[in-house]
Amino acid sequence: MKYHILTLFPEMIEQGMHTSILGRAINNGYISLETTNIRDFSANKFNRVDDYPYGGGAGMVMEAEPVFRAYQSVAEKIGKKPRTVYLTPQGKVLNQTMVEELALEDDLVLLCGHYEGIDDRVLQEVVTDYISIGDYVLTGGELGAMVLVDAVSRFVPGVLSNEESSQFESLQDNLLEYPHYTRPETWHEKKVPEVLLSGDHKKIEAWRHEASLVRTAERRPDLLENAFQISCACNEKEESSAWAHDLLAGMTRYGVSLDLGRKKIRKQKNLFDDHDLLILQLPGTLEEGMKAKSEYIRSFAGKETPLVFLCPAGFSEEEEKLEEQLEKNGFRLVARLTGIPSADGLQRFSFALRSLLYSGEWKVKKILASADAL
Structure with a gap:
C-alpha cells in the first residue's frame, strides 16, 4: 500500500507516522508514505495558497490551482487516476467496512484541507471519496489522514505480526469486542471468568459472543439495530x-x-x-x-x-x-x-x-x- 498525502504541513505527518507499528511497517516495506507540500505548487513568490472567499465570510479558502497541481504531480507518478480521499466533516463517517475496502487499493491519495476548506471546483475534479473521522471540526485534515492511514494499514498483509489481530476486529459484526484478560487470574479480588480457563474453545467462543452482545447493549445500543x-x-x-x-x-x-x-x-x-x-x-x-x-x-x-x-x-x-x-x-x-x-x-x-x-x-x-x- 502506498499513501500519498497532500498537505500544507508535511512535517506533522512525518513526525506522527514513523513510530510504533506503522514505523516498522514503513521500514519493512509493507507500506510507504509520501507527503506532498501543496505550498510548493503555489503560483506566487510568497508561496501563498489561500485567498478570501467569494461572497464574504470569516476565514480563508485554499485555492484550486495549487491543490490541482499537487494532485497532478502524484497522479502522474501513479500512472492513472488514483482513488483520492478528502478528509472533511462533511463526508461519510469512517467505519470498519470502509477501512477494509480501502485496504484493497494499491495507492491512496489523501487530501488535507485547512482554513475554511478548499475551493469546491478542484474537489469536484479530483476527489473520489469524502470521509469524516467524526462529527466535529479540527484545525486541518492531517490528524484525520493519520487516523485513516493507521486504521487501513492494519489490513495490509505483513503490517501486524499476528494476522488474527486484524481478522476479527471490534465492530466487525457491528458488535463491540468482548472483554480481554491476562495474568494474574485474580487481581484486586476480581477473577477471570472461569470459562476462559476451561480450554473448551466452543464454550469460550459462545461466551465471547454473548459478552460482545452485552457490552454493545450497554455502551453502543444503537449498533444492535443493524447487528x-x-x-x-x-x-x-x-x-x-x-x-x-x-x-x-x-x-x-x-x-x-x-x-x-x-x-x-x-x-x-x-x-x-x-x-x-x-x-x-x-x-x-x-x-x-x-x-x-x-x-x-x-x-x-x-x-x-x-x-x-x-x-x-x-x-x-x-x-x-x-x-x-x-x-x-x-x-x-x-x-x-x-x-x-x-x-x-x-x-x-x-x-x-x-x-x-x-x-x-x-x-x-x-x-x-x-x-x-x-
Missing part, C-alpha cells in the same frame, strides 16, 4: 459451497452453517426473525427422492428476514420462482450474486453487503450483482 446473527445454508458436498462459506467468514466470526445436503436440516423447522440474516445457495443437483429445488427450503420461514441469494449457475426462471417463494415465506431479498466471483470480487461483494446492512439501507435498497462485474 445480525448470520446463517449460511448450502450443500457442503458441492464444490461451489466453498465460496458461500468464504462469504460467511468475511461477514462474521459467529456464523451458523446449515448443510442442505443433510435430510435432518431440511426437515427441521428453520425459523428466522428480523435480526437474522440468511445467506442461501441452493444446491445445483437434487437429492435422491426430491422433485424440485423448492423442497430444500420448504422448512425455512422468516419474519422480514434479510436474504442474500447466491446463484452460482446463473439466475434462471426456476431461481426467480424460488426467490418469490422465499419472499412469501417471510424473507426480504437484500442482495443477489449471480455466477462465481474471484476472491477479490467476493471480498468487494462482502464489503458492499456489510455497508448496506450496517447502515440500515437494506430496508430501502438491494444489491443485484454479477460475478463478472465485481
Whole structure:
C-alpha cells in the first residue's frame, strides 16, 4: 500500500507516522508514505495558497490551482487516476467496512484541507471519496489522514505480526469486542471468568459472543439495530459451497452453517426473525427422492428476514420462482450474486453487503450483482 498525502504541513505527518507499528511497517516495506507540500505548487513568490472567499465570510479558502497541481504531480507518478480521499466533516463517517475496502487499493491519495476548506471546483475534479473521522471540526485534515492511514494499514498483509489481530476486529459484526484478560487470574479480588480457563474453545467462543452482545447493549445500543446473527445454508458436498462459506467468514466470526445436503436440516423447522440474516445457495443437483429445488427450503420461514441469494449457475426462471417463494415465506431479498466471483470480487461483494446492512439501507435498497462485474 502506498499513501500519498497532500498537505500544507508535511512535517506533522512525518513526525506522527514513523513510530510504533506503522514505523516498522514503513521500514519493512509493507507500506510507504509520501507527503506532498501543496505550498510548493503555489503560483506566487510568497508561496501563498489561500485567498478570501467569494461572497464574504470569516476565514480563508485554499485555492484550486495549487491543490490541482499537487494532485497532478502524484497522479502522474501513479500512472492513472488514483482513488483520492478528502478528509472533511462533511463526508461519510469512517467505519470498519470502509477501512477494509480501502485496504484493497494499491495507492491512496489523501487530501488535507485547512482554513475554511478548499475551493469546491478542484474537489469536484479530483476527489473520489469524502470521509469524516467524526462529527466535529479540527484545525486541518492531517490528524484525520493519520487516523485513516493507521486504521487501513492494519489490513495490509505483513503490517501486524499476528494476522488474527486484524481478522476479527471490534465492530466487525457491528458488535463491540468482548472483554480481554491476562495474568494474574485474580487481581484486586476480581477473577477471570472461569470459562476462559476451561480450554473448551466452543464454550469460550459462545461466551465471547454473548459478552460482545452485552457490552454493545450497554455502551453502543444503537449498533444492535443493524447487528445480525448470520446463517449460511448450502450443500457442503458441492464444490461451489466453498465460496458461500468464504462469504460467511468475511461477514462474521459467529456464523451458523446449515448443510442442505443433510435430510435432518431440511426437515427441521428453520425459523428466522428480523435480526437474522440468511445467506442461501441452493444446491445445483437434487437429492435422491426430491422433485424440485423448492423442497430444500420448504422448512425455512422468516419474519422480514434479510436474504442474500447466491446463484452460482446463473439466475434462471426456476431461481426467480424460488426467490418469490422465499419472499412469501417471510424473507426480504437484500442482495443477489449471480455466477462465481474471484476472491477479490467476493471480498468487494462482502464489503458492499456489510455497508448496506450496517447502515440500515437494506430496508430501502438491494444489491443485484454479477460475478463478472465485481
